[in-house]
Amino acid sequence: xxxxxxxxxxxxxxxxxxxxxxCDIARIAGRQINSDDLKNVDLLLxxxxxxxxxxxxxxxxxxxxGTATIGVDHVDTxxxxxxxxxxxxxxxxxxxxxxxxxxxxILDQFTDAQLGKVTIGIVGHGNVGSRLxxxxxxxxxxxxxxxxxLGDQPEGSVEDPDAVLSCDVVTFHVPELRTGPYxxxxxxxxxxxxxxxxxxxxxxTSRGSVIDNNALHRLLVAGSDLSVVLDVWENEPNIxxxxxxxxxxxxxxxxxxxxxxxxxxxxxxxxxxxxxxxAQVPTELQFSKGRDLASFDSLxxxxxxxxxxxxxxxxxxxxxxxxxxxxxxDIPIVFDEYRKHYRRRSEIHYR
Numbered sequence: 001x002x003x004x005x006x007x008x009x010x011x012x013x014x015x016x017x018x019x020x021x022x023c024d025i026a027r028i029a030g031r032q033i034n035s036d037d038l039k040n041v042d043l044l045l046x047x048x049x050x051x052x053x054x055x056x057x058x059x060x061x062x063x064x065x066g067t068a069t070i071g072v073d074h075v076d077t078x079x080x081x082x083x084x085x086x087x088x089x090x091x092x093x094x095x096x097x098x099x100x101x102x103x104x105x106i107l108d109q110f111t112d113a114q115l116g117k118v119t120i121g122i123v124g125h126g127n128v129g130s131r132l133x134x135x136x137x138x139x140x141x142x143x144x145x146x147x148x149x150l151g152d153q154p155e156g157s158v159e160d161p162d163a164v165l166s167c168d169v170v171t172f173h174v175p176e177l178r179t180g181p182y183x184x185x186x187x188x189x190x191x192x193x194x195x196x197x198x199x200x201x202x203x204x205t206s207r208g209s210v211i212d213n214n215a216l217h218r219l220l221v222a223g224s225d226l227s228v229v230l231d232v233w234e235n236e237p238n239i240x241x242x243x244x245x246x247x248x249x250x251x252x253x254x255x256x257x258x259x260x261x262x263x264x265x266x267x268x269x270x271x272x273x274x275x276x277x278x279a280q281v282p283t284e285l286q287f288s289k290g291r292d293l294a295s296f297d298s299l300x301x302x303x304x305x306x307x308x309x310x311x312x313x314x315x316x317x318x319x320x321x322x323x324x325x326x327x328x329x330d331i332p333i334v335f336d337e338y339r340k341h342y343r344r345r346s347e348i349h350y351r
Contacts, residue, residue: 004277007037008045011340012068013262015045018270022279031237031336038062043273046074048253049236049336054079064276066269068262070094070127071207073176088272092127093265094256096290096347098205099131101255102171104312105229109201112299115141121167122146123187124174124206125154131350132171139299143167148182165195171203172210190215201227201248205255208232213240220246229312231255237335241328249316252335258347260290290349310345 006023008015009030019025028037030049038044038060045066046052052065053076064086067075072089080087110118120136122129125147133154136143145156146164158164178185188196189212196202204211213234220226220243228247233239236253244250274281296302319338326334 004042004279005040006043006045007033007041009033009047009050009068011047012045012266014266015270018266018281021282022274022277029336029340035060043277045269045273048074050074052076052080057083057085064088064273066273068093068265068269070256071175073207086273086276088269090265090268093268094258094261095127095131096350097256097258097261097345098128098173099135099350100258100306100310100347101205101231101251101312102128102132102203103135104306104310105203105249106169106201107303107306108311108313109227112303115139115299118142118168119144121164121170122156123161123164123170123172125150125157126173128205129173130154132173134350135293138293138296139302141299162195165192166197167200168197169201169203170196172206174206174210176207176209185209186212186215188212188216190218193219196226199225199227201229203229205231208234208236208239208253213243217243217246237332239331239335241323241331244320244323249312251312251315251319252338254315254339254342255312257339257342257345258290259344260288260347288346290347293348293350306348309348 004023006019006025008025008027010027011030015025023043030047033050035056038057041060041062043064044062045068047067048069048071051074062085065075065080066088068090070091070093077087120141120143122132122143122145125133125145129145129147133143133145133156143156144158144164144167145154146158146161164170174184176185177183187210193215216228217240220228229249230247231251232253271281291305322334322338323331
């Protein structure tokens with residue numbers, strides 16, 4: 001068959017192994033990909049930092065777009081459908097790693113005894129939220145779930161979002177929705193932030209725009225007792241630097257950056273692209289799925305294993321030290337470089 005011309009974000013791993021038999025591979029930084037780069041490209045593989053729309057693709061010969069991410073808000077899927085351009089993403093690829101991050105942040109704030117008295121509020125019960133609830137259920141930790149899109153409501157579901165926002169911990173696992181009755185854009189704005197338990201632990205690993213970052217900054221500067229963990233930010237990589245040091249933990253969109261998560265994302269989108277182009281993909285790429293949740297006999301055993309595996313608090317310290325060493329104008333570069341050169345980490349298998 002004719003070899004496929006592939007352009008990929010340079011941070012997508014394993015493409016040589018997966019594609020070298022049927023593709024000519026070129027790589028570029030995701031934020032730098034432009035229309036001129038795609039003139040002679042058949043297959044485009046991106047991550048969340050590349051906006052894929054008519055402006056990028058018009059006048060190119062791109063036939064298939066894959067994003068090695070859970071979310072698709074950076075891709076104009078309606079345009080792709082109208083133009084007959086194939087598309088795939090990687091739902092659930094990094095869900096286990098995100099749960100590791102969220103649980104690390106929670107366990108850093110509460111002892112095992114305290115966790116017997118708190119309730120975790122989960123907004124969104126998809127690939128990440130459902131795994132998180134499985135983990136909490138495994139160790140008898142109380143939780144509530146709000147997700148109006150689910151037909152069959154899971155255990156712990158509530159119909160009133162305020163019942164989740166009033167929990168001791170509130171964690172978001174939703175896509176970015178800017179319209180409709182269940183809009184998530186600025187779901188927490190200057191008014192709805194007031195509905196939170198004033199002493200809550202607030203965690204966002206979904207989309208930066210779920211929380212109005214400027215409103216949150218004003219609230220924290222005014223002396224709020226909220227403890228805030230942010231892995232995602234509005235206007236990445238041009239983030240609100242002042243907010244970085246106001247929140248309890250701040251990391252540069254790396255909650256899902258496990259070795260397994262990245263590899264699963266690559267495999268999922270390449271497999272879909274190969275089917276589209278009638279190519280064969282090697283099946284020998286193997287990696288450990290991580291220790292199973294069911295293998296832990298106690299919360300203490302889980303805590304010890306996770307702390308050896310990953311620490312969101314230490315991640316925040318590393319990122320903040322780089323921010324503190326840099327001029328404010330260089331923060332976007334620091335943000336992207338941290339992600340580009342991210343260290344390898346493993347994950348726990350929740351499902």
